[in-house]
Amino acid sequence: MSQNKLLIDIGSTNFKVATPTNIEQHFRDFNKDIHDDLMYKCGDTINSFDKDDVYICSSANGGLSTLIIGLTESYSLKYAKNIAFNSGINIIETILYQNIEDYSLPSDLIDVVIVVGGINSKGGIFGKPLYNYLENLKYSNIVYVGSELEAEELAKNIEHLVVLPNIIDNKLHIIEENLKEYLTNLYQADIEGKEDIKSLYDITTNQIYSTPYIVNKTLPLIDANFSVVDPFILIDIGGATTDIHYSKDLVDENIVTENEYDRLVFKKLGVYKSKESLIFAAQNNEFTYELLTHLKVTENIFEESSEKALKVLMQLALFLVLTKMSHYKQAYVNLKLLAINSIVLTGGITKVLNDDEVADIISFFYKKILNSDHNPTVVMDKNYKIWTLANKG
Amino acid sequence: MSLLQEEREIILSNEHVDNFDFAEVEEFVKNANKELFISHHFAQKKKMLVQPRGGFPTYKKQFALNEFFVNANVDVLPLTIDSNTRLNDYATAKKMLRLSEESEVDMLNGYPLVNHGYRTTRKMVTHFNKPVSLRHGTPDARLLIETAIASGIFEIEGGPITYLLPYSKNFPLDKAFLYWKYVEKVCANYSKLNLPINRESFGPLTATLVPPAITIVIQLLEMLLSLEEGVKSFSVSFSQTGSMNQDIVMGHVIRKMAKKYAESINCGDATINLVYHQWMGAFPTNKDFAEQLINMSTVIASMVGADKIITKTREEASGIPTKEANAKTVANTQYTLGILNGLPNIVDEEEEEILTLEVEAIMEAVFNDPADTLWRKVFNSIKNGTIDVPFSPHIINHNEMITIRDANKNIRIIKRGNVPIPDRCFEYEKSKCDLTKDTTSIVNDIIHDIGIMQ
Secondary structure, eight states: OOTTOEEEEEOSSEEEEEOSSOEEEEEOOTTSOHHHHHHHHHHHHHHTSOGGGEEEEEOTTOOOEEEEEESOIIIIIHHHHHHHHHTTOEEEEEEEGGGGGGSOOOSSOEEEEEEEOSOTTOOOOOOHHHHHHHHHOOEEEEEEOSOHHHHHHHHHHSTTEEEOOOSBOTTSOBOOHHHHHHHHHHHHHHHHHSHHHHGGGGTOSSOOEEHHHHHHHHGGGGGGTSOOOSSEEEEEEOSSOEEEEEEGGGOSSOOOOSOSEEEEEETTOOSSTTHHHHHHHHHTOTTHHHHHHHTTOOGGGGGOOSHHHHHHHHHHHHHHHHHHHSTTSOOSOOOOGGGOOEEEEESTHHHHSOHHHHHHHHHHHHHHTTOOOOOOEEEEOTTOOHHHHTTOO | OOHHHHHHHHHTTOTTSOOOOHHHHHHHHHHOOGGGOHHHHHHTOSSOEEEOOOOOSSHHHHHHHHHHHHHTTOSSEEEEOOHHHHTTOHHHHHHHHHHHHHHSSOOSSSOOHHHHOHHHHHHHHHHHTSOEEEEOOOSSOHHHHHHHHHHTOOEEEOOTTTTTTTTOSSSOHHHHHHHHHHHHHHHHHHHTTSSOOEEEOOTTTTOSSOOHHHHHHHHHHHHHHHHTTTOOEEEEEEEOOSOHHHHHHHHHHHHHHHHHHHHHTTOTTSEEEEEEEOOOSOOOSSHHHHHHHHHHHHHHHHHHTOSEEEOOOTTGGGSSOOHHHHHHHHHHHHHHHHHOOSOOOOOOHHHHHHHHHHHHHHHHHHHTSOOSSHHHHHHHHHHTTSSOOTTOOOTTSOOOOEEEEOTTOOEEEEEOTTSOOOHHHHHHHHHTSOOOSOHHHHHHHHHHHHTTTO
């Protein structure tokens, strides 16, 4: 980290403050506004820095939710999902346009709907079924990034439609910049719109970014501070979400993008704010009870709120996220987990579990799900150093 | 412990590697017989070295293949690796190896070196005491190369571009550069213990209408990337193009340029060898014709002055060649080389000048990329189409360049895409072709030209 910078990360349960010499972390007081809580606990440190030298990132709001409507799984939906994940957006539903009438409507308000499909020479793609679906859907923003021949007709029929260049070029390559910029700006606007975050502009003159965006930027720099051997995955298990950042040679269906790494977020696999959904996911996994036996606890642990229970929840979160990345459960991508040389852990998990407890879960996962003795090295970012790397220089 | 050593330990702790002993391997390389080093044979050069292709899954069959080769007077033994290992899928390779051993049916298309392990393979390599060349096609070859060197294999084929663009659709190119950087470092480090470990680039690329300028540029760049990591023995290569004249011109230009660019990075002390591949395109189904084609390749290799020739077999069009066919082609190639004496020195100055200008222009564009490292400059150049490999399946390749054969079977560029072919050269290339035809006819010509030796 370069001299004279103060780095602050606002999480859903903790915040971390890093000076050039020290990183401190505090559990958030939910009875207070973030700004007041932060100033109460770290006021002296913050006041000793110039506002130009304070850099803040936040994942406190958990990100925007998106619904994607696309023409094909292998191109439009895949490309839009990739861009959305890397812009810090959470995907709650993807819809194959041909079957749009079979999908049920999500009851939650969708922050942004992405419509995509076709190359620029292809027309006559979308029509009435799309308009009917959108009419009943609750959403705040809608963006079109498909064939340019469709744009005019769609704009006529969909109110407030933002039209951006197609994300698929004529050679079926991904063009990510425009949609990525749009989604990132929307995310920024959302963060800034939150009263809590808005007030943080009192202490910085710099833009506040989303934490996953910052972490993704740090990945190529990670080996400067840690003994990490490519290919690796980074898992950030926190209070509300679990993020996984992975080296792209771990997937078969790669897309050329600016980044060497991709990101996935599991919005409902946190151990604090999304504890209930984590337990729900665990109860629906046929290996969970074997894992609980292995950890020498019973399912009564889900009812407890003790240090032991928190440990078990962290272990479950780690196991479930690895499972979701494996061929056992089909997710957005399946990673070649047997080719991994290192697993890096950051976030709350590093404060709750020790190295042996983490290694134990990883070896359980490899043995039970992949039938393998593969044993990647585990690197623990115990002092939240990773998110500070992006500010190097 | 150095960062490289830490990385090596993690890579070698893979569950499919049986207790890798660094100290023992170092001791072995230090005392290894000089006959195992191809760099030794290049240095003592008495004739063009002959190397076939070949690899079988089981130890028994690979051993038998090598015996056949040695009896056929082979100079360099091959070890072709199976495609599961190439994709780092050692678990499947292990399963298939077991099935091959049990059923006598080959369930793999090559030798699963990582699963056999270096202790077993070394017994075979040291038994024959001939240099072995590792042929694979792996973007992440870190574990494979460690195992190969520990086995006594001191020639490693491949590179981040030549083993990716023709073979892979999705593997990230930037990763391939970094993984091959590791390979170069390991080869360079081991080279300090005894004779140099030779690195060889894979010149044929897609073997489909690749213009000489593109082949040469990629050969030069892989050579520079290797030399800058400390490798002291490197082989540039190319395959028969279908035009004898173009092959001879290419041989002159690649030698001249390799020396010049190696010196430009203060690596003039490295030995640069030239390797020629017999025809790599579609083979005639008529086996007699196939033999004529192979024989013609051998003549051209002599005219080019290659240091090594890599052979093909008369069975190429009908499936995986038998060990007998492989041995026969080695013996025939040796015979042809033995009777080829006093070949005329042919020079085509105009073609040489055009090709040199093209290569220099592309190299300059690569060097002018603003990135801070050579590999990143090369990566950017492929990404932005400054380097474009015709018919590459990889998603990063531009595929904007279009090539066709002229009346004399030379490969000519008729659409340059983003490749900075100088105007004068481009006009020259186009002037050799009949472009007055309609598009359908030109497309049909290209399809025909791909299978020219059929």
